Amino acid sequence: MELSPVCSEDISSYGGILKSDAAHRKRKISKDVELDIESLYKAVPQLSKVFRITDKIGEGTFSSVYLGEAQMHDGRREMFALKHLIPTSHPTRIAAELQCLTLAGGRENVMGVTYCFRKEDHVVIVMPYMEHQAIVDIIGSLSYEEVRLYIYHLLKALKHIHQFGIIHRDIKPNNFLYNRKLRTYALVDFGLAQGTADSQIELLKDLSGLRRVPRPVFGERNLNSCTPAPPTSKHAPLKTESLKAKKTEDAASYKHTSSNRALVSVRTSSSSQKPQRAPQQGLTCNCYLTDRVCNVCLARKQQVAPRAGTPGFRAPEVLTKCPNQGTAIDVWSAGVILLSLLSGRYPFFKASDDLIALAQIMTIRGSRETIQAAKTFGKAVVCSRELPRQDLRTLCETLRGQRSSADVTMVPEAGGETSAARRNTDQDETPTRWPNGPQLDTHKGEFPLVVGSRHVHPDTQRLQELIFYFIQFGPDAGLQDGKM
Structure with missing residues (x-):
């Protein structure tokens, strides 16, 4: 196994806040960011042996990104981006992201992965830091x-x-x-x-619903999966074969939207209303491409x-x-x-x-x-x-x-x-x-x-x-x- 080029000297005595990076020296980090950095050190103590975390450079729904500096064995100091995933992230999702970075990253303009740290349910993915402009x-x-x-x-x-x-x-x-x-x-x-x-x-096939997922995420349906949930209704599924072909060809259900100013009808593969009791077999759909929705279409299952x-x-x-x-x-x-x-x-x-x-x-x-x-x-x-x-x-x-x-x-x-004539516009036309x-x-x-x-x-x-x-x-x- 190749040795890591990063020194593992304990640098916790520095308090985790480094002010030497020129790109961040001008901006004093806020108290909230300092608290977040200290919390990250406590959640993943291994980080204090490798990195001096200098700033919080990004935050999203599922993760936060920090800037850290590491002492290399050859004496150089190198900057890294530390992505801290929220503790509620599913292990399959985390593993899939790591596999994407490992398999495809590091070339062709795709970010790679350098290290990964885990402490219980806290995971930090370490990547090379790239200075960039928004x-x-x-x-x-x-x-x-x-x-x-x-x-x-x-x-x-x-x-x-x-x-x-x-x-x-x-x-x-x-x-x-x-x-x-x-x-x-x-x-x-x-x-x-x-x-x-x-x-x-x-693992991406699991997340895409292309094969059966062994278990739901934390007891609930994964919103990012297109695998439909098992039927819970006691009624038999609606037999769409009984519907008239001219009315239902290549269309699964109907959605109706309206306003006090205009009316627009859209036929999609899902309904915004909860499925109702399945109608009796033999009923036909007469609402296709009209400005209304029938009970037959309302009874269809929502598409996931x-x-x-x-x-x-x-x-x-x-x-x-x-x-x-x-x-x-x-x-x-x-x-x-x-x-x-x-x-x-x-x-x-x-x-x-x-x-x-x-x-x-x-x-x-x-x-x-x-x-x-x-x-x-x-x-x-x-x-x-x-x-x-x-x-x-x-x-x-x-x-x-x-x-x-x-x-x-x-x-x-x-x-x-x-x-070209149609492309010509008045130069004085208001562009905003x-x-x-x-x-x-x-x-x-x-x-x-x-x-x-x-x-x-x-x-x-x-x-x-x-x-x-x-x-x-x-x-x-x-x-x-x-x-x-």
Whole structure:
């Protein structure tokens, strides 16, 4: 076994607070952070023998990240990122994250793992520290070359982990670190990762529900698993064969939403209401593609599907609880990041719930395209009015509010069949109609909705067209006449 290059000298006498790091010397840590560091030392005493923890540099729902310095055997001092997982994390989830970092990390812009410490139910994953800049702080000053390189290296990392059958599920700027000075990149945080059917990490298959999980998580159903819970009703399951084929083809249930201003009907694979008593056999469904929902559809079981991810970056498949989710959901998130960088707006999508998020997607992609896409994966959508598809290039230029000749020739064409005349906009047009990302035009109460996907959503394909050029030609390729 290879010896560790880190000295294990007891440094607890330093109190765990080091002020020598130049990047953090200017900022005095708060009392709360000092208490958190001391609590971490108490929870995992082994850390005090190796690391001087200097600061708390990140915090999320399932973990906190600290900055630590270690004395190497060769005399060097090296910085590390210490990720402390919350004690309630399931062991399978922790082991799966470690396997992702071990198998795929350390190359192709994917963060690796250096050490791991455990004390009872406290686990600390140690990774190399990468100094980086938050995208929200530099998005307004990013050049097109930087955007191109950023997306290229992100897609390179995604291609790498997808080859191992890893679905990251939480692709966003905060999880793809960027050092602007050194032009280095790192994909981090596999805490929500799941696996494909051919994943090389068996534990991810458990988390994805691709094989039976031995036991529930802490006595409750795992919300990140798409394995349906066993039936609890005493009634026999509803026989859908008795329903009329024309009314139920490729659709499992019906969901109805309404407001005092407009009415939108969406047919999805789940219902927002609790299943009722199963109706008598022989009843037919007459509510398909109408503005009402029948008791037959209300009696259907709710569909269980993975919904993990960050709002604003989740694909339509996730928002609509589509059971068949693959690596395409990561590509969708990468496309949203690209739109955010090109438009200078972060976040690009900002919605209070899933339905509004779906409405925003339809506002960008168009109602006709959405309805056609829904038919391909067994779901249907009824929209109150037809919405045109937005030209993504024009949209990004308008939101950014600058149209210099250099920008026009560098931004890739988003809508290939859209004429140049239609791309022209008034330079005096107010570019801040959507100050927090594109918002649905609700002055008439219109709430168009898009539904999920089977494998690769056509909307995902449209975004792939926008970024395929990065994969095909690489980061150093140039554009001619503003075309791919």
